Amino acid sequence: MASPKKKLQGLVAATITPMTENGEINFSVIGQYVDYLVKEQGVKNIFVNGTTGEGLSLSVSERRRVAEEWVTKGKDKLDQVVIHVGALSLKESQELAQHAAEIGADGIAVIAPFFLKPWSKDVLINFLKEVAAAAPALPFYYYHIPALTGVKIRAEELLDGIQDKIPTFQGLKFSDTDLLDFGQCVDQNRQQQFAFLFGVDEQLLSALVMGATGAVGSTYNYLGRKTSQMLEAFERKDFSLALNYQSCFLIYFSHPGFGVSQTKAIMTLVSGIPMGPPRLPLQKASREFTDSVEAKLKSLDFLSFTDLKDGDLEAGS
Numbered sequence: 001m002a003s004p005k006k007k008l009q010g011l012v013a014a015t016i017t018p019m020t021e022n023g024e025i026n027f028s029v030i031g032q033y034v035d036y037l038v039k040e041q042g043v044k045n046i047f048v049n050g051t052t053g054e055g056l057s058l059s060v061s062e063r064r065r066v067a068e069e070w071v072t073k074g075k076d077k078l079d080q081v082v083i084h085v086g087a088l089s090l091k092e093s094q095e096l097a098q099h100a101a102e103i104g105a106d107g108i109a110v111i112a113p114f115f116l117k118p119w120s121k122d123v124l125i126n127f128l129k130e131v132a133a134a135a136p137a138l139p140f141y142y143y144h145i146p147a148l149t150g151v152k153i154r155a156e157e158l159l160d161g162i163q164d165k166i167p168t169f170q171g172l173k174f175s176d177t178d179l180l181d182f183g184q185c186v187d188q189n190r191q192q193q194f195a196f197l198f199g200v201d202e203q204l205l206s207a208l209v210m211g212a213t214g215a216v217g218s219t220y221n222y223l224g225r226k227t228s229q230m231l232e233a234f235e236r237k238d239f240s241l242a243l244n245y246q247s248c249f250l251i252y253f254s255h256p257g258f259g260v261s262q263t264k265a266i267m268t269l270v271s272g273i274p275m276g277p278p279r280l281p282l283q284k285a286s287r288e289f290t291d292s293v294e295a296k297l298k299s300l301d302f303l304s305f306t307d308l309k310d311g312d313l314e315a316g317s
Ligand SMILES: CC(=O)N[C@H](C=O)[C@@H](O)[C@H](O)[C@H](O)CO
Pocket: 014, 051, 052, 145, 175, 199, 200, 201, 202, 216, 217, 218, 219, 253, 254, 258
């Protein structure tokens, strides 16, 4: 059973699930990936099997094995490993929650079910509560991502009184651009010590102003160091420097169409660890995309990645 943990804060990398060219999970590079995050990016918290990890495109048994591998390889290296256990089937979600507790993960997160949807706050809470109850010793995070789930219940509304229903509730991963909703979540729950983790990397600076206590995102896989510098600039109240960092991410890493396939390609390029293609229905990023990102990375002094090597994108593919 998990021991009481310190609050989840700072940067959390939403891990990619590495795959081989024929679409199988490439477990063999996860150990190396952990070392890369810790040593090269200074990131020691991870969020596994979420959007970036294609969690909903994996089978339950694959999700269990991926979670196990990250927990095992992260032991004594990572601070916290949060497993996303959301699923359309309550049973599957409970199985994954219980499994996360058994393997010694540090927390679980759940999205709203997105096919037969909960249409009210109370119904959504009822679902989340049943999942949380399957892992009663693990901190529970609600993963709010309305653009992908289609469940648009405001997070502020959901949080109102949530700990009465879900005693393990510890925080929110907020992946939406509605900073009013986010700000109200923070403002109305100040006493609760929740983690308010922001999930739109391109907007993190604005979310810090609104009171974010941390961030979960795909770009922290390869922009962890740079984002830490942005957080430090913000702490020092050097807002123009902080804005320089944020603008750079805005321009180069979040144009329309930026998604999991592109994240896999960029991470392969920057880290040298082969992430492979995404699984269907996603398609591998185009050669044009990867060429243009590689050129941008090289041209940007700001992003002086020391490990940039030609041809890395093709490694493992
Ligand atoms: C939809 C999606 O994947 N959102 C991620 C986290 O929630 C973000 O980390 C984005 O990947 C990132 O903000 C880049 O657009």
